[in-house]
Amino acid sequence: MKDTLSMATSATAASTGISRTAHRLAIASLVSQIGIIVTGGAVRLTASGLGCDNWPNCMPGTMTPVPESGIHGLIEFGNRLLTFVLVAIAIATIASVWKARRQFPRIFWLSLGLLAIIPVQAVIGGITVWTKLNPWVVSLHFLASAALVCMATLLVNRTGLASNPQPGGITGGPVAPTLRTLGWAIWALSAAAVVLGTIVTGTGPHAGDPQAPRHDFNPDLVTRIHVVPVYLLVAAVAVAIFLAIRTNAPAHLRHGLWWMVGVLVLQAAIGYTQHFTGLPVPLVLAHMLGSALLMVAATNVWDRSTGLVQAK
Numbered sequence: 289m290k291d292t293l294s295m296a297t298s299a300t301a302a303s304t305g306i307s308r309t310a311h312r313l314a315i316a317s318l319v320s321q322i323g324i325i326v327t328g329g330a331v332r333l334t335a336s337g338l339g340c341d342n343w344p345n346c347m348p349g350t351m352t353p354v355p356e357s358g359i360h361g362l363i364e365f366g367n368r369l370l371t372f373v374l375v376a377i378a379i380a381t382i383a384s385v386w387k388a389r390r391q392f393p394r395i396f397w398l399s400l401g402l403l404a405i406i407p408v409q410a411v412i413g414g415i416t417v418w419t420k421l422n423p424w425v426v427s428l429h430f431l432a433s434a435a436l437v438c439m440a441t442l443l444v445n446r447t448g449l450a451s452n453p454q455p456g457g458i459t460g461g462p463v464a465p466t467l468r469t470l471g472w473a474i475w476a477l478s479a480a481a482v483v484l485g486t487i488v489t490g491t492g493p494h495a496g497d498p499q500a501p502r503h504d505f506n507p508d509l510v511t512r513i514h515v516v517p518v519y520l521l522v523a524a525v526a527v528a529i530f531l532a533i534r535t536n537a538p539a540h541l542r543h544g545l546w547w548m549v550g551v552l553v554l555q556a557a558i559g560y561t562q563h564f565t566g567l568p569v570p571l572v573l574a575h576m577l578g579s580a581l582l583m584v585a586a587t588n589v590w591d592r593s594t595g596l597v598q599a600k
Contacts, residue, residue: 305388306395306450313381314447317402318440320374322580325433327367329576333569337421337496339364343414371410378403381443392450398443405436421500423490430486434479434583441587463593464535470528471593474548477521478586482579484514492567511563518556525549528589541592544585551585554578 331337339353339360340346346353346365353361381399389396409432416425488510491503503510525548532542555578562571 305391306385306447308451310381310384310395311444311447311451313377313384314399314440314443317374317377317381318437318444318584320370320377321433321436321440322577322584324367324370324374325430325437325580326573326577327370328430328433329573331364331367332426332496333494333573334360334363335495335497336360336363337426337500338417340368341417343417368413371406374406375403378406385447388450392446395443395446395450398439398446402436402439402443405432405439409433409436421496423495423501423503426496427483427486427490431483434482434580437580437583438587441584442591445588445591463537463541464531467528467531467535467537467541468593470524470531471590473524474521474528475586475590477517477524478582480517481514481521482583484510484517485579488514494567494569494572522552525552528593538592541589544589544592548585548589551578551581555582 331339336359339357339362342348345351346361346368347357353365378399382396382403385392385395385399409429412425412429412432416422416429419425487503487505488507491505491507491510495502525545529542529545529549531537532545555575558571558575558578562568562575565571
């Protein structure tokens with residue numbers, strides 16, 4: 289009986305045109321998008337932001353680092369090379385969903401959007417170098433990556449649902465309107481916290497190069513402003529969990545909310561520790577990873593509360 293059910297599920301998945309390979313590629317895209325945020329943070333935290341002081345060339349007249357650029361040139365150039373990995377995964381993802389583009393237009397347009405934004409992100413990276421690591425441009429560079437992480441999260445959710453539909457459907461009751469509203473609030477507050485976090489970073493000591501400009505803000509003040517949406521986010525998540533349990537919301541939404549709690553606890557612990565210990569490099573890098581995971585968790589909650597059932 290179990291084998292028959294498994295075969296029936298596989299046949300249903302195959303008929304959708306979205307394969308498990310497409311889902312795996314979506315996961316690879318998400319992991320690589322998070323990875324380039326972490327490696328970009330490593331570039332800044334090792335003062336390698338101008339290790340390649342030109343763009344698209346690394347140095348004037350050469351695409352690759354020269355011996356004089358030392359380890360900083362290698363670190364910055366290595367981060368640039370990861371862009372080609374992102375492009376390769378994005379192209380493979382589009383190819384894997386191409387035949388199902390009319391049946392699942394959302395999945396197709398998400399995969400196409402990921403590919404389209406990667407070159408834009410690369411150009412922003414070039415402008416970052418041209419402006420000698422202007423903190424506003426550096427923030428935009430990070431936020432573009434965060435947007436790609438959100439899109440990749442949606443792609444993982446949608447390809448997962450389309451490639452492996454569950455025989456019993458989505459368990460639990462319908463999503464209450466208040467929960468859908470909270471899904472929007474959770475995503476918006478997470479985004480606000482991340483945006484304000486880039487301003488805190490642009491005010492702090494890790495500029496990516498000793499000569500890079502910094503924001504002329506009071507560090508304590510911008511940090512206090514940064515945590516305001518975080519407190520509101522914690523409250524929104526707490527209310528959402530209460531309502532999800534009370535209304536027997538779908539299991540996938542309840543699971544997403546608990547993952548959100550885990551990310552919030554981890555990110556808050558890292559954030560407070562780094563603030564009160566003088567911003568050590570390992571913790572700052574961990575906090576950047578946490579920012580990416582926060583947007584994954586928030587996007588996941590938003591999708592599961594508003595649109596996941598409609599994978600197409």
